[in-house]
Amino acid sequence: MAEAGVSIDTSGGGRRVRFAGPLLVSALGGLRDQLGALPGSGPVTIDLAGAGAMDTAGAWLIVTLRRRLRAEGVETRVEGADAKQALLIETVEKALPTEDAAAQRPGGLVGWIGSVGEATAAAGVVAAEMTSFAGEIVAAFAATLVRPWRLRVTALVHHMQDVGLNAVPIVTLMAFLIGVVLAFMGSVQLRQFGAEVFVVDLIAITILRVLGVLMAAIIVAGRTASAYTAAIGSMKLREEIDAMRTLGLDPIEVLVLPRVLALVIMLPLLAFLANVAGLAGGALMAWIELGISPALFAARLVEASDPWNFLVGMIQAPFFAAIIGIVGCYEGMKVEKSAESLGARTSDAVVLAIFLVIVVTAAFSVFFMQVDV
Structure with a gap:
């Protein structure tokens, strides 16, 4: 040439x-x-x-x-x-x-203030859009309650298996290891005061009240929010969502609602399994490190733990599930027609879901403390 x-x-x-x-x-x-x-x-x-x-x-x-x-x-x-x-x-x-x-962008303090302002404005736009998106999901759910035959049961069961049953191994393993670490670190500190038996109280309150459901939610956020964004984003890239609208189908009802409902149903179950696994890990380490037998651990657990500790953790699970599902589906719907946009939105979904889960955890902690629960 x-x-x-x-x-x-x-x-x-x-x-x-x-x-x-x-x-x-x-x-x-x-x-x-x-x-x-x-x-x-x-x-x-x-x-x-x-x-x-x-x-x-x-x-x-x-x-x-x-x-x-x-x-x-x-x-x-x-x-x-x-x-x-x-x-x-x-x-x-x-x-x-x-x-x-x-x-064109000024440097120094002026540039930093401008960047903060732009980020704040962008966050406000995302919050408004996500609130509107959540409203659409609630409206679709209300319509489904009125006409229950419109619920995609097959899709719901499929997503329940995907986000629930398939996540059991990783959730229980991580919770078990967290229980082991918590018991070991607690025993090292409490041994200095001759209060080794109170490691059971530490494990029970921490796992049941916060860490069990929080670990389950974080793992599901990383695993499921990204999967939802990738799946819906890929459909948008292939213009399948536009085809649904052309056929008169509502993408919220067909794609989003079954995914969010599956999470709301399965995350409390995963949180319960995480609680059990975390307590089992703590009991094992207490037996190995402190000589507290499983029978003594169980007796002390029943004596020391308040049922509200368990309920406080479980009450948070549906809220975490709704947040994760809404974020994952919202980011998928925002994917533009490029692979770069799909990758960026998938990363954003994971980060935003985990961030919101932690924020809501903090809000619940303050709330339950104020109501003395």
Whole structure:
């Protein structure tokens, strides 16, 4: 394939940069180096009359040359481009970042305040959109209560198995290990005061009240929120959601509601299993480290634990489930038509779901403390 060429004419009070040959990635060679410093002075005309076929690499070369010259204060125009070349150059121009985007943002304290303001405004928009999305889900659920035959039972059972049964091994293992670590660390500290038996109280209150449901929710947030976003986002990429709307189907009712209901049903069960596994891990470590037998551990557990400790943890589970389901489905619905958007939204779903779960945990802790529960 012939190499692309360039010649620079400085006669006539200006500079004319003439391109010749195909402006393709395979033919550009060292053309960019030849355009590093143009001789002469005055306005520059980029002449494409002698140029052949052009791809995005050739268009990028033209755009970057024109932007560099404009940044230097040189008047620049393009001549001789046919319709296809002009359209490709315009498309590449729009796709590239705007000129001097970094220089336009002020630095220092002013720039930091501006960034904080932009982030706050963006968070407000997300909160408003997510609230509206949650309202749509509630409306769909109310419509399903009125017409229960519209509920997708097959999809509901499938998602219950996916988010519930398939998550049992990882949830119970993590909760068991948390119980082991908690008992070990507690025994090390309490042994200094001769209060080893109170490690049972520590494990019972911590696991049943907070850590059991919190660990289950965090694992489900990382596992399920990302899966929901990826599944719904992939359907949006393939325009399946648009096809549903064309057929008169409501994506909220068909895709979102079964997923959220499956989480609301299964997360309390996972939290219960996490409680059992955490207590089992704590009992094992207490037996190994402190010599507290399982029978003594169980007796002390019944004596020391208040039923409200268990109920406080279980009350939080449906709220966590709703948050995780709403975030995962919302981010999936916001996916744009690119793989990059799908990846970014999947990451955002996990981070946002875990963040909101922890925020709600803190809110519940303050609330139950205020009501003396």
